Structures are given as C-alpha cells and as structure tokens.
Amino acid sequence: MDLSIALPKGRLMDNTMKYLKEAGIDLDLKKNRELVQSVDGNKVVLSKPSDVPVYVEHGIDIGIAGSDVLEERKSDVFVPIELDFGRCRLSVAVPEEKDVSVEDFEGYTIATEYPNLTSEYFEEMNISIKIVGLDGSVEVAPRISIADAIVDIVETGRTLKANDLVEIEKIMDVSALFMVNRISQKVRFEEINELVEKLKEV
C-alpha cells in the first residue's frame, strides 16, 4: 500500500501484527534490530509505544498504540477506530498498608510515566501533588520511599500485588487505537477509509 506505519514494540506488538494481517497488511518484519524497515513497499517504524502518536503526528501515515500514550502526549492525530485489544486501565495505586483514598492525596508524591495525565487528574480534583517522572518499573518507587503512590497501567493487577501495592482509583480505561496523520487522511482518503473499514471488521 506504500504507507509509512509506526508500530509499538512490546506488549501490543503481537496483536497489532495480527490485526493488520487480517485487514490485509501482512508485514513480514525482519527479526534483526532494524528500527526502520521496508516491507512490501511500506515503511515500517518500530518504536516505543509512547512515541507512536508523535511519529504519526509528525508525518508517518498510520500507527497503533494505546489510548494512554495518546492522551499523555496530546498528539494531534485522527483516531478513526478503537481496536479490540490492549485493554487495561490507568490507575492510582498505593502501598497495601495505607488506608487512603485519592481525596487524601494533598501533598503526596506520585511516581508515574504519565506526568500530564496525573497532574490533570489531580488538578481537576483541586489536590496539590508532586510528580516524580519515571520511565518504567514505577512500582519500585513507593518501596524505596521516593513516592507515596503511583499512577500506572494495570492489566491483571499481578504486578501491583507482587510489589505490595493496591489499586484504589481508576483514572481512565485504555485500549489500542488506530491513529492516522491528519494530512495522510486527506491525501489518501479512500485508501485509509478502506483500511479502517477492514480493521473494523476484524
């Protein structure tokens, strides 16, 4: 199809490939570490999930990533459909021994990979917090006393449990999204609409 496509490395990758294949884009990616690959005339960019919306906003035609990273990055892209995988939630969690609700968080330090969503959430509640921005393994922060709580993705809750944390509030539901660059949508209108239709049917 001669498209440029940003794909998320990590937990969403397998389902992403499956969905695209069923929609008619079978990408036989090389198993080496090449991050930009040419596959059947398409240019595939393998990126951190949080960078996918940024690539799509800046000119990559299409991409797939979670709604969490799109909302965090505030990227200006089209999102024609939500995909039926990658379902989880962005939640607030605290050490098990703490008996608190988010209303009690005034002055708390919160570790997260989602500083924008976290500050927006607490600002809306008029609660003043301090954010420690981390890039992965956020669950560690309360255990080593650099944060009172965390805001992170929760899928099954097992990681939280393994780190003596308990989920106390959901901020948002998360699912995988199909993203389209605003200009690509206009310039390749029919082509992208057909692809969206096929993805809807998967």
Add this chain to the structure above:
Amino acid sequence: MKKDIFSESERLDSIAAEVRSVFKRWGYKEIFLPSVAEHDEDLKKGLKITYENEFYAVKPDPTSQIALSFKDGLPIRKFYLREILDGINGTFQAGIEYLCDDTLKNKVEILNILISVLERLDIEDFYVDVGSLEIWRKTIEDIKEYEEEIFKALRRRNLSLIDDLSIPLDKKEELWNLLNLRDKRCGFEKIDRLMDLIDDERLYADLGTVRPLPYYDDIIFEIYSPRVGFPIGAGGEYRVGGSHGCGFALNLELISEIYEIEEDDDFVEVDGDLKASYERARELVKDGEKVRMGI
C-alpha cells in the same frame, strides 16, 4: 541543537515580503497589535503572565485580539504578520481578517486571497478543505444531548465514539456519512455555492477532516500540502458582536519547508569610492530603486 536563526530568517523574510505584498495588493492594511494584552476570557492562546497583580497574555492569537478591539465601522480589511505564542511555544504566522455584513462575499474574498497568496509563493500543490459547523449542528439537533461526544468524535474523526452512542442506527449512518463526506460537491447549498463561486480544483467540500475550532461560527477551512505532515494554515468565519468576520492564518514556518527561495536580482550594484558610492545609493533609493552595496 540550536536553530539556525539567520538562515531561517532569510527564508521567512522572503515569504513574509511576498505575503505582505499580496495582502496589500488586495487592499488590506497591516495591523500592529500590542505584544501584551490584558487578560480576557475571549483571548485565545498567548503566554499567560502576571505582572503587578494583573493578568496578561503575551502574543495571543491575533484574530481574538482584533475581535476584542473591534468597535464599529465596517468593512474592515486587516492583516498581520507576527509570532504567536501558545504557552512558551511560538510560531510565526501571517493572517488576514475581513469584517463585513455580506457573509457570502467575505468568504469568497478570503478564500480567493488565500489561493492567490499561495500561488504567489509558487506553492501550487496545496488543497483547501472547506467544512461547516452549522451542518453538523443541524444534523444533531434532535440528539443534542450527545453534542459534546459528537464534536469530540469530529475532532478526532473517531467512528468508534459514534458507534458507542445510544442513538438509532440511521442517525449513526447519517453521522458516519458526514464524517466521510469529502468531494467537489457535498449537497449542502452553502458549501456548494462557495465551490461554484471559487472555481478552483484544489478546493474540497469536507465535513469530516477539518478541525472544528470553537471560535468559528460556521464555515471552517484547513489548508495543507502533501509535502508537509501538518496543516499549513486554517481559517473560518466568526461573529464579532453583531458583525461577521472571516479570515485565515498561515503558519510561515511550515510554509518555509516547501517554499523555494528565489534570488532577487532586481538590485543595482553600487561600489567604489566610499563617499560617492553611498551618495549614489541614496539617490537610487530615493528614486525607488533597490541597491546592493559592495563588500
């Protein structure tokens, strides 16, 4: 990495000169807006600051600044070239505003000027998508309780959000059809009339991909080129008090990405004796010539 301000400015200077000349040829006068404006809820963008316990916006959106300064005396034809701040991020923009009582004429004029300025810049591969907020508002009149979700769906072109609404299937289909309506004609009189009056193949009726900015009243448009990943400009019609305005703004930095700078060889080279050469140059400039002094 720091920007190369000198080389970028050379390009912006060339673009700004062309844009300014086109606006002036269409009879528009430049408006010089103060960089700092007192805070007002209707003032868009800008860097919000406090100074001596008062709130201000630095380099806010000029359209809202002009609208707030407007008293009376139509028609008004103004343009501006300046940096606009959104928080601490700035973009250089050129914009034009036409306020008059003839709501069809102001759109026709503004869209013609838009085409003419891009042609003057030798950017031929551009498109202008024209949408209408009023058509959307009318379509959802009977399901007004979902207006917020529907406009959210429109901003993101999100079919799933419409899918999830508890509305009849035929209404969903009507909304999907609107989102997918992009053609030379759309069956809605107000857009089709514009298409007829501005007979240019680069204009499209588009009800599903034009960003529905909140301060526009009805007709909105977005300007883009396949060579740039972002819209290079946007515009639309708005209300100021009881009057109607229409305008657009072009992002000069994005235009710079596709603009081919042309050497201006219309200069008289002046060289030689220091005193005599500058005296001659002064005479030439007085007569309206452009001079380039020897190194």
